[in-house]
Amino acid sequence: xxxxxxxxxxxxxxxxxxxxxxxxxxxxxxxxxxxxxxxxxxxxxxxxxxxxxxxxxxxxxxxxxxxxxxxxxxxxxxxxxxxxxxxxxxxxxxxxxxxxxxxxxxxxxxxxxxxxxxxxxxxxxxxxxxxxxxxxxxxxxxxxxxxxxxxxxxxxxxxxxxxxxxxxxxxxxxxxxxxxxxxxxxxxxxxxxxxxxxxxxxxxxxxxxxxxxxxxxxxxxxxxxxxxxxxxxxxxxxxxx
Amino acid sequence: xxxxxxxxxxxxxxxxxxxxxxxxxxxxxxxxxxxxxxxxxxxxxxxxxxxxxxxxxxxxxxxxxxxxxxxxxxxxxxxxxxxxxxxxxxxxxxxxxxxxxxxxxxxxxxxxxxxxxxxxxxxxxxxxxxxxxxxxxxxxxxxxxxxxxxxxxxxxxxxxxxxxxxxxxxxxxxxxxxxxxxxxxxxxxxxxxxxxxxxxxxxxxxxxxxxxxxxxxxxxxxxxxxxxxxxxxxxxxxxxxxxxxxxxxxxxxxxxxxxxxxxxxxxxxxxxxxxxxxxxxxxxxxxxxxxxxxxxxxxxxxxxxxxxxxxxxxxxxxxxxxxxxxxxxxxxxxxxxxxxxxxxxxxxxxxxxxxxxxxxxxxxxxxxxxxxxxxxxxxxxxxxxxxxxxxxxxxxxxxxxxxxxxxxxxxxxxxxxxxxxxxxxxxxxxxxxxxxxxxxxxxxxxxxxxxxxxxxxxxxxxxxxxx
Numbered sequence: 001x002x003x004x005x006x007x008x009x010x011x012x013x014x015x016x017x018x019x020x021x022x023x024x025x026x027x028x029x030x031x032x033x034x035x036x037x038x039x040x041x042x043x044x045x046x047x048x049x050x051x052x053x054x055x056x057x058x059x060x061x062x063x064x065x066x067x068x069x070x071x072x073x074x075x076x077x078x079x080x081x082x083x084x085x086x087x088x089x090x091x092x093x094x095x096x097x098x099x100x101x102x103x104x105x106x107x108x109x110x111x112x113x114x115x116x117x118x119x120x121x122x123x124x125x126x127x128x129x130x131x132x133x134x135x136x137x138x139x140x141x142x143x144x145x146x147x148x149x150x151x152x153x154x155x156x157x158x159x160x161x162x163x164x165x166x167x168x169x170x171x172x173x174x175x176x177x178x179x180x181x182x183x184x185x186x187x188x189x190x191x192x193x194x195x196x197x198x199x200x201x202x203x204x205x206x207x208x209x210x211x212x213x214x215x216x217x218x219x220x221x222x223x224x225x226x227x228x229x230x231x232x233x234x235x236x237x238x239x240x241x
Numbered sequence: 242x243x244x245x246x247x248x249x250x251x252x253x254x255x256x257x258x259x260x261x262x263x264x265x266x267x268x269x270x271x272x273x274x275x276x277x278x279x280x281x282x283x284x285x286x287x288x289x290x291x292x293x294x295x296x297x298x299x300x301x302x303x304x305x306x307x308x309x310x311x312x313x314x315x316x317x318x319x320x321x322x323x324x325x326x327x328x329x330x331x332x333x334x335x336x337x338x339x340x341x342x343x344x345x346x347x348x349x350x351x352x353x354x355x356x357x358x359x360x361x362x363x364x365x366x367x368x369x370x371x372x373x374x375x376x377x378x379x380x381x382x383x384x385x386x387x388x389x390x391x392x393x394x395x396x397x398x399x400x401x402x403x404x405x406x407x408x409x410x411x412x413x414x415x416x417x418x419x420x421x422x423x424x425x426x427x428x429x430x431x432x433x434x435x436x437x438x439x440x441x442x443x444x445x446x447x448x449x450x451x452x453x454x455x456x457x458x459x460x461x462x463x464x465x466x467x468x469x470x471x472x473x474x475x476x477x478x479x480x481x482x483x484x485x486x487x488x489x490x491x492x493x494x495x496x497x498x499x500x501x502x503x504x505x506x507x508x509x510x511x512x513x514x515x516x517x518x519x520x521x522x523x524x525x526x527x528x529x530x531x532x533x534x535x536x537x538x539x540x541x542x543x544x545x546x547x548x549x550x551x552x553x554x555x556x557x558x559x560x561x562x563x564x565x566x567x568x569x570x571x572x573x574x575x576x577x578x579x580x581x582x583x584x585x586x587x588x589x590x591x592x593x594x595x596x597x598x599x600x601x602x603x604x605x606x607x608x609x610x611x612x613x614x615x616x617x618x619x620x621x622x623x624x625x626x627x628x629x630x631x632x633x634x635x636x637x638x639x640x641x642x643x644x645x646x647x648x649x650x651x652x653x654x655x656x657x658x659x660x661x662x663x664x665x666x667x668x669x670x671x672x673x674x675x676x677x678x679x680x681x682x683x684x685x686x687x688x689x690x691x692x693x694x695x696x697x698x699x700x701x702x703x704x705x706x707x708x
Binding site: 007013015017019023037038040043046047048049054055058060137138141168169172173174175178179182184185186188213222 | 254255258264564565568569600601602603604605606607608610611621624626627628629630631636640641644645647648649650651652654657661664665682683684685686687688689690691692694695696697699700703
């Protein structure tokens with residue numbers, strides 16, 4: 001089985017270790033991993049801000065690069081949601097659209113790919129810490145990925161998993177929302193940090209680096225104990241990869 | 242009366258976030274509404290089927306609204322109901338003022354109606370010397386405070402029982418108490434007398450039934466029942482989108498409305514108004530008027546995709562589920578309709594200039610779509626409206642240029658790779674482990690430092706090591 005990596009901007013430039021962890025976990029499971037050169041951005045920031053015409057060239061570039069791949073995998077629910085759901089609404093050229101229809105059913109979020117496609121229930125490994133889980137909005141509400149990450153976490157040996165209160169409430173990042181409505185965004189991330197703190201977890205696990213970056217920044221700046229960790233990093237660490 | 246505008250959203254939000262009591266009141270109220278909603282719907286196994294069914298019914302109505310409205314008018318007339326058409330808020334107010342003056346009306350009681358808030362009816366009535374009293378408890382409180390509702394269903398949601406106690410002491414001269422039951426008794430005593438004195442009652446309507454020429458008012462306090470049945474004249478102010486085809490459709494909507502709105506299995510009272518008193522028992526108003534209000538709705542109809550937003554039954558579930566609403570409350574939206582549905586309707590009713598900030602009061606988390614009983618895809622409509630705002634040139638120049646540049650660069654990989662090295666270079670002159678301060682993003686949650694290698698180079702290294 002061969003997969004092409006779709007590396008979101010935040011993973012490429014700010015949190016690349018997460019991408020590497022994903023590669024190691026996939027290879028550990030016997031998957032051949034390919035990095036597609038010349039990838040840029042899926043266009044989500046522009047799309048969500050209302051600049052739909054501006055997304056078309058980015059989307060067509062993305063489609064061209066990934067159209068013939070067997071599987072495309074990204075460590076982000078919101079980037080996958082952008083391609084799977086929102087490209088559909090763009091006035092793409094006929095050629096791009098027919099390639100897109102092929103890609104649309106072959107692009108997967110990392111945990112979704114492990115559980116739904118590879119049928120992995122338990123990854124093995126051990127992690128002797130208390131963790132909680134932040135359910136990212138696009139992951140759950142756009143892609144319907146709710147149980148997959150939780151099952152993967154719970155099936156790690158020695159892990160102490162605690163659900164936080166309101167794990168599905170938005171962390172307040174929301175892409176451009178985080179600077180357009182900075183104050184509301186901060187109010188939301190403060191609330192999320194308090195829910196995490198209340199579990200006494202050492203790590204808040206998530207499957208979207210953008211949410212985790214937002215939460216982690218807040219936790220650190222406010223000297224709170226917990227740190228965030230992407231589920232790819234958790235799985236890699238548990239397996240000692 | 243409190244004057245609001247969605248152009249003041251920025252200022253409103255700052256004020257709302259600074260008010261910790263407000264935030265606490267809103268968070269508590271929305272959390273408890275959500276809990277009861279979830280509890281009730283967990284007992285309704287065919288919930289999803291109901292959502293689809295009502296969405297289909299409403300789509301059929303919206304796509305043929307002219308025909309349904311004509312049927313409603315014809316059947317109302319047959320029932321002896323006088324039907325008026327109001328193209329905008331001014332004409333709606335004038336119609337109601339004329340009914341009042343024709344009948345020498347001095348005192349009016351009202352039951353809760355957002356449509357009357359939308360057309361600023363109370364101010365107009367009071368300015369014309371007509372005593373006008375809100376009889377829904379929440380509306381009564383908000384009216385005393387000279388404010389507008391901050392929630393579609395719970396008008397005084399932003400106030401605590403202590404706030405209400407202080408308000409009653411100040412305005413009604415009672416000894417201070419914050420015991421809800423005691424406050425309720427004070428309000429009840431004041432309102433009851435007014436029902437008996439009023440010459441005219443004004444209500445809204447949840448559903449206007451085309452086939453039977455009648456309309457429905459759903460409530461819990463029986464104040465709507467008294468508003469409708471005691472005064473000699475009744476006026477119902479109804480948005481033209483409130484139509485449902487027939488009586489058979491009604492149970493589907495009722496089954497969804499109460500759980501979504503108040504977390505009840507069913508509402509306490511469902512009032513059916515099928516015309517004036519026919520004299521057999523002597524009950525009910527002598528005259529019933531229906532004012533059908535357009536006020537921007539037919540404009541919404543013109544967009545085939547966005548017209549779905551007219552299917553809203555104003556249950557307020559989207560407000561309760563919205564993380565942004567939970568933190569800023571309803572007044573911050575600067576309009577009669579707030580929360581996700583308000584942010585969606587505002588640019589359609591008021592135009593993209595006046596409501597250019599409204600659709601951005603949203604993280605696109607998607608909770609509202611999940612809870613909407615009529616399955617209105619609010620996040621998708623908000624994205625469409627943001628696009629309209631951009632197309633109408635209502636976003637900041639610097640943002641527009643930025644996005645165009647971003648688009649140009651990100652569709653040219655060589656240029657993209659070159660330009661994305663800039664922050665990496667910049668990072669190299671910042672002390673280790675420190676990150677950029679991004680203006681507008683906040684020092685309260687700094688970004689992680691830019692990685693010197695980036696994923697691509699790390700991946701290449703990883704591959705070399707394997708070999």
